[in-house]
Amino acid sequence: MPTLTYRDALNQALREEMRRDPRVFLMGEEVGVYQGAYKVSRGLLEEFGPRRVVDTPITELGFAGVGVGAAMAGLVPVVEFMTWNFALLALDQIVNSAAKMLYMSNGQVPLPIVFRGPGGSALQLAAQHSQAFESWLANVPGLKVVMPATPADAKGLLKSAIRDGNPIVFIEGEMLYNNKGEVPEGEYTIPLGVADIKRAGKDVTIVAHAKMVATALKAADEMAKDGIQAEVVDPRTIRPLDVATIAGSVRKTNRCVILEEGWPFAGAGAQIAYDVQREAFDHLDAPVVRVTGADVPMPYNKQLEKLAKPDVAKVVAACRQVLYLG
């Protein structure tokens, strides 16, 4: 199986889907001539031309709305946000237009569209460029929220997202684009709403998505030295959420730590914790513990930034807490 970067896996998915379906087009800032701010769309303008690889002005509200309108008229747009921080400007179109169109029209106007781009924090980008919005977006019925952690997941999930027929929020990891992994060639799709057990274990369940999966796996390695076998469950889609797999894991391990990059209040992990207590109450031997970003805007200073982010040590400490290991 070829080894690809996360970036190239996304590129491959886009290319394959654009070849497969003439209704699919890509629009966003710098997706064409510049080849993508993060080079996800490299080579697509050359292959598909400016009709299908559309450079937009810096008008998130406007071009997101153009995407939604194009979907209403039968196209399958992939709208790239340079980062999800900028997508706040487009939130009206994502939430008020895209998410509700099918419902308001009583099923008459389906809305196949993918809004994609990197989310979460990178390094020292400070408060306005380091935010995780999956919990905001997953709160909205009508949207699906997809967050791939690996190159293979990136490809399989993006292809499924493009074909799904619903408005998809596809949040990539800004720090993941260079990560390499084996990626199946050609037709490879991963159904939305199916979690993946990234590492099996029996002592504690760590639920983590996107960039945090790597942190969880490192924490698991760390704990393995002490004989603790952590199971890492990656939901892969925050909505729909594969509660069955998460709860199944917790029923096995009796302990659950939920890891996410975003802020703690009403974060995705809060929902997962609710689902875990509902579905696995009689199997819990300790309260569910969450590891989240600090409840502050992201500071610029490197040391402060490190303190604000979840890391391996925080995950290990949380796991030891639910294991009553002090």
Added chain:
Amino acid sequence: MTRRATRETQKAAADVSRTAPAGEDPAAMRHLLREMLLIRRFEERAGEQYALGKIGGFCHLYIGQEAVAVGAMAALRADDYVMSSYREHGQALARGITARAAMAELFGKATGCSGGKGGSMHLFDAKLGFLGGHAIVGGHIPLITGAAFAAKYRGEDRVAVAFFGEAAVNNGAFHEALNMAALWKLPAIYICENNRYGMGTALERASAIWDVAARACSYDMPAETVDGMEVLAVRDAVARAAKRGREEQMPTLLEIRTYRFMGHSMSDPIHGHYRTREEVEQMKLRDPVVTFHARLVAARMLDEEQWQAMEADVQAEVEDAVRFAEESPDPDPAELFTHVYSGA
């Protein structure tokens, strides 16, 4: 430019664009009158049913603006895309949504054009290319731009038409969308129904520039100012814009000057603090239904018998719509969870 100057500009525009029906097909003219009359009677009954508690939520009536919707639709093709704002009963009816389906939707019934899930502000009929009433001011202006994008993407000669009020042109979505439509040469028609008040705020109190059509200069986009009390003036302006869209793939901004005779919504009195009774009464002298009726009579295109029959026919259609809405069932409770996701 002064406030006075704007008013005079509007008046002048009305005078200049006043068109006689001479040379027009009498049956087509009677049809336009009937369409306007249907909207008028429908809206009057909607207001009444709202007062009776049969219609809930927000309800924005179109009385006074009928010539805009009817004139515009008369210039469009069946395969064009149309979107409107939350004051869209008129466009919906003029586009072909039946009075039954529209009234049932206002009543929230399963037989409504949006299954009772949309209500007054979200009338849809995809088969008619009527892609919704949208209730965030300016939010659908990018959407219609996207529909125009799709038409051009597929190499079709459809146009995509959005109706919105003059208050939306101060909104970022308006400018972002018009910029892209001009930049990419999209077959979009932006119909600004300038009824002079965004809710209770007069154009002059909200906008640094009182000439909406002038906004198009920023995007080097063709624009016209149109007398919205004259159905034929509207029809012809929209026809010119549609031709430009189909043949040149160019967008157009139309500022159609009109007036709403009712309050902003049902909770708003007819004139309130923001405009005078005299102003409303004066504008009613140019009632688009009354004046067009008079003109057809003068041109001997409509006799009293035909008019009586038309009135009775429209009255019956609206009566039937109310009865239909009244007797229709509420949506099945299971409908609560349908159409959240497609394919689910």
Added chain:
Amino acid sequence: MATRVVMEALSPTMEEGRVAAWKKKEGEAVKAGEVLAEVETDKAVMDLVARGDGVLRKILVPEGQTVPVSTLVAVIGTADENISSIAEGSAPAPAPASAPTAKVVGVAPPPSARPPAPPSAPADGGRILSSPLARRIAAEQGVDLRSLAGSGPAGRVIARDVQSAPRSAMSGQPSAISHQPSATRGVQDVPLTPIRKTIAKRLVQSIGPIPHFFLTSEIDMQAAWDLRAALKARGEQYAISFNDLVIKAVAHALRLHQAVNAWWMDDHIRYHGDVHIGMAVAVEDGLITPVIRFADQKGLSAISAEAKALAERARARRLAPEEYTGATFSISNLGMLDIDEFTAVINPPEAGILAVGRIAEKPVVVGGAVVPRRMMRVTMSCDHRVIDGATGAKFLQTVKLNLENPLAMLL
């Protein structure tokens, strides 16, 4: 602040306890968790541990005396603390010799004194803080949470406390991670059908509370005999008993015949996914049935080692409550006492018990010729409310097949 030491409920059914021996003397320093005394319960000798640090100031119940649960038996305090109000506030109340002692339980502490709080019962009126998992395991194993000291935050009883607390008191620190049996299969509760209810009612009317019936089978143990001899020849570490083989054979058969691996629950039948074998062990003054848990998932050597250890602890009356509760089926073996065959009485709510007789060399017809074979007779007692004749017979057939082909069973 002084700590009251009370007679704790150390088994699920314990209502009173006899102080067998004090392990600390008055004036001796004690730490929380240290054993203060050995207490003889209705089932076993258990440790009474200190719930606070300090000095054992006063022993109120002498060795040999029996008192109801909750009775103040000692006081721990600082060396110079005045404990008279506590010590005098509740004099030891010897249990009446014959009265129903349950009514005597619960001597109210004086209002000024610290409530008789093991860590698991905080000051909010005795509510037990416990994790949901701990509660579930305790319910399944019939363990009384009040008998446990919670090791979690604020004295929360957690799974490992239920699984190992009594043992840990004897063997030191509990293991860091509670290792549950690898894959529990849970239970399946099946409501009673009308016909099942009628059968139950009528059978009870005909013979006593449990409508027993009995199935006897003679098993050719020659192959088992040879296997055991061959294993023993390899060295003592390979030595197994016939009883171990029977446990293995029964556990294996129970996996295949879940209908037998069941409890009668009065208003429903509980079919167990897991196999826990009760093994009747004679002790000096009676009988106790330690349980080999997940016996179907264990190898012969593990069963053998566990059976041996449990039997030893049973005879020493050192079994922890969870070691003698929760069996899904039992075996009683009197073969070593030269009994040819017998019937055993079912231990409710279990639905069956297998009575195992001795192995004797007998003439048997094999392939038309009379040859000497080592034969063993087993009799299964069945609760007819749960097990019907054919169901029990098929199960017993599998047991027989297992024992006659022991190598196949061990694969």
